[in-house]
Amino acid sequence: MAPVAAATAADTTSASVSKPATTTAAPAAIAWEHRLRPTVIKAGDAQPAWSLSERMAHYRVPGVAVAILRDGKVVSSRGYGVRDSVSREPIDAQTLFSTGSVSKVVTAATTLRLSAAGKLDLDRNVNDYLKQWQVPADPKWPDARITLRMLMSHTGGFNVHGFPDLQPGEPLPSLLQTLNGQPPSKTEAVRLIHAPGAQQDYSGGGVTIEQAVIEAVDAHGLDAVARREVFEPLHMRRSGFIAELPATTANVARAHDEKGQPTALPRGWESFPELGASGLWTNADDLAAFVAALLGSYRGSNDFLPRALATAMMTEVAPGNFGLGPRLNGVGRGRVFHHGGANDHYYAWIEGHLDSGDGLVVLTNGAEGDRLITEIRNAVTDAAHWPLNEPVHSVTLAADAVASADYRGNYRLDPRQPMDLRGVLADMFDVESLAIGGDDAGAITLQAAGSKRVHPLLPLTPNRYVAPEISVPATTLQVEFHRGADGRVHALTVLCGESRAHYLRE
Incomplete structure (x- = not known):
């Protein structure tokens, strides 16, 4: 686990810097804020065109940050609403949000950078790297051989889908305590529940093993390694894997419950000690730069990752729909990588279109943010004329025609x-x-x-x-x-x- 003091350096230096809420290249800008809609539209219903403000009020989500990419470039990054429903301080493109499982894609990129440098082999038994902890032997699979490729694609066969948020003041488990399921960890020990490689089963526990491998080859800890390999090269100046974001941190979107009321008090946000799986704090500007870097590596316009490795990252690992970190959907011009994040009161989304270089980042600070993100994604898709995610219209069937x-x-x-x-x-x-x-x-x-x-x-x-x-x-x-x-x-x-x-x- 990265020490809190080291983690705060990334956000305190730039927290007070005033940046424009919107950076837009006019020819590529799109107007989506009055085009929100559901994915499925019932027969007989007109397709709605809700405004962002009315849907934020409907779901009681106080704040949202959205960044849009076109042809590999960020054309818009801005905030909507407020960081805190009481103080009413505005969201901007630099406001920090917890991103939940979007963390896993940044962890994956860190692993791939280490692989490109020859420090990690994606197909080597992870027990060869691990020092303080080993994957527990299981008599069902005595010859089990777990690799990073399996862990990154959720085909390793491990339990522990996700981790609970921790309230301010609660003790934080170490990485070793989390792996062993020991207090103060609130989850069971990480162990095999399927034959390795046999099926996809999403596992935050598996990504925690991935974090342990990173920290076994570099004792500085995940946050420091990610800072060197990802955050600094991409100028993600306010991003960090932070177990307990200090209460003194400026420009943070505070957590809100399903009624839109502040929660996780008095600090205003929870702790996320399982860093690799769910501990990333970042903002719309930084996360958009990350999506752009992955797109550029895949399309051959940058060297953040070698192109062959970026292609492997964006190719499904059978038998699931994950590549090496992100989920993948579609073909041709509709091919996208994506990943969501879901903590109790923060929801996040990233996606990148591998053919066009377009992309989207959405961050929210409310308990119903996942439903709002779906409608925002629909609106941006329609406004940008992306060749995917079209509305699904049901039809009316006569009652006597289909029994x-x-x-x-x-x-x-x-x-x-x-x-x-x-x-x-x-x-x-x-x-x-x-x-x-x-x-x-x-x-x-x-x-x-x-x-x-x-x-x-x-x-x-x-x-x-x-x-x-x-x-x-x-x-x-x-x-x-x-x-x-x-x-x-x-x-x-x-x-x-x-x-x-x-x-x-x-």
């Missing part, structure tokens, strides 16, 4: 399906059986086994439906029913991006 009874019943995951095809669904929708319900008026619902939540499905075609209430990054979750030549529905497929999960009717 929902044909679809109702229980469906079980087909065990013969290759994990390479399930991809991300083996992680975010790891459901063995589904119940499809509905009524005689034509309504269709989906319920996962073991869950009390019943999700409505809206028709896109007579046999394909979308689940508007199931949130998935950068796409939608859809269900396609398969009716055979005998007229019977015998199976369904759940679709999410390029991933497919096939279920047989029981």
